Amino acid sequence: MYIQRTAESRLVGLLEGRNVVIVLGARQVGKTTLVQRVLAGRKVVSLNFDVEIDKLRFQAAASLSPVDALQSLGNPDYLVVDEAQRLPEAGRIVKGWYDARLPVKILLLGSSSLELLNHATESLTGRNEKLFLPPLLFDEVIRSRDWCPEAMPLPDIAGHFTEPVRTCLLQSLAFGGYPEVVTTADKPALLRNLSSDYLWKDILQTGLVKSPDLIKRLLMLLAHQVGSEISVNELATQLHMARQTIERYLDLLEQTWVIFRLPSFSTNPRKEIAKSRKIYFWDTGIRNALLGTFSTDELRPDIGSLWENWVIAEAAKRNGLAGGSSELHFWRSRAQSEVDLVVRTGDRLRAFEIKWKGRRPVGRSFRAMYGVDVEMIDAGNPFAVDSVF
Secondary structure, three states: OOOOOOHHHHHHHHHOOOOEEEEEOOOOOOHHHHHHHHOOOOOEEEEEOOOHHHHHHHHHHHOOOHHHHHHHOOOOOEEEEEOHHHOOOHHHHHHHHHHOOOOOEEEEEEOOHHHHHHHHHHHOOOOEEEEEOOOOOHHHHHHOOOOOOOOOOHHHHHHHOHHHHHHHHHHHHHHOOOHHHHHOOOHHHHHHHHHHHHOOHHHHHOOOOOOHHHHHHHHHHHHHOOOOEOOHHHHHHHHOOOHHHHHHHHHHHHHOOOEEEEEEOOOOOOOEOOOOEEEEEOOHHHHHHHHOOOOOOOOOOOHHHHHHHHHHHHHHHHHHHOOOOOEEEEEEEOOOOEEEEEEEEOOEEEEEEEOOOOOOOOOHHHHHHHOOOEEEEOOOOOOHHHHHO
8 A cells, every 4th residue: 555655746846857866764664665656657777785686787887888887777767776875886876977967867765874975975966856755744644544535634634533533643653654564454563573673774784883782772771761851971871881882873873764863942052951962763663662562542651752752753754854944953941941842944933842631831931032932732733743844
C-alpha cells in the first residue's frame, strides 16, 4: 500500500530543473518508493550502492567519457543512485557528467549525510537541490485511511472524526511513522528489527563505532530522558565513556536521522540559558522499541514526554520538508520559566506549550520579554502544529 507523501509535489518541481536532486532521510522512510512513484512510466536506470555489482557498474561507467558513460548505462532520461553515500567519489563523478551537460536527470538518494553531504554536496556546490524525507507526517497517515474524506481540511477532520483520529494518534505515538510500520499488522516486530543494528548500519560502517552495544546504551538513556535537557557530562559518567566520545556518537546519530537536538532560544544570554540542548527522536516508534514499551493506552506513565517528542518531531519534519525555513527552539529562563517550542520564521515568533491534556498556558515571562502569547498544543487537536509551517 502506497501512502501519498507531501514531498511528492516538491520532488516533481525539482525534477523540472537541471540540478542534481539529492534525497536524504533515514533508512526505511520511503525514499526509493517516493522516487519510483514520481518517475513511474519514465525511462529510468536505478543503481543501489548497497549492491556491489551496481557500484562496480557505476565505477566502470566513470572510467569512460561522459557520453560513453551514459551510453553504457542505457542512455536513461533519469539516473537514480540509491545509498549514494557508499561511494564517496560519487559526487565528483556526477559533477563531471553534470558539467558535460549530459541529457540525463540525476538523483542521489542517501540514508546518511555522513559522506553524502560531506563529499557529494561539496563536489556539487551550486549544482544540487536537496529534499529531506522524514517518517510519515500524521496527516499523511490520516489521509490514507478509508474513512477520511479526501478534500476535508484537517481541523474539520479532527472535529468530525474525533474517535478515529484519537485511535490513530495513540497508534502513532506508540508505533511512529515509518511507512512499513504503519501498513503492517505486526508493528512491534518490525520496529524491533528497525531499532536493532539496521537503523544505524551507516554509523557502524564508518568504523567510528566499534560495537552497536555502545550506541544502544546511549540511545536507551536518551529514550528515558526525552523532553529533558541533556548533560553530556552526565551521559559520559553513566556510560563510563569520554565526553568527546559521547559528543561524536550524538553527532553520528543526528547525521543519520535517528535523533535531533533542539537548542535553547535566547536573545539575551545574560538572562537565559543559551547553550542548553534537548534531544528528541525523529520517530517515537523507534524510541519505544528501545524501551520495549508499545502501549497505546493514554494513561501510560510517559504519555507527557512521549506527546512532547511526537509534537516537536512533527514540527521538525514539517520544517525539514519546507527546506528548514524556520528555526526551532525551546526556551527556559534562569528563573526556570519554560516554553516547550519556539518557532522563529524570519522576524516572526510563535511559542507553544505542549500538554497531553490541555490547560491554559501561562507564558507570562515569555510574553513579557518577547510580546508573544504562548499557544497550547494538546491531544484534542493533533494538527495544530501543521499551520505553523
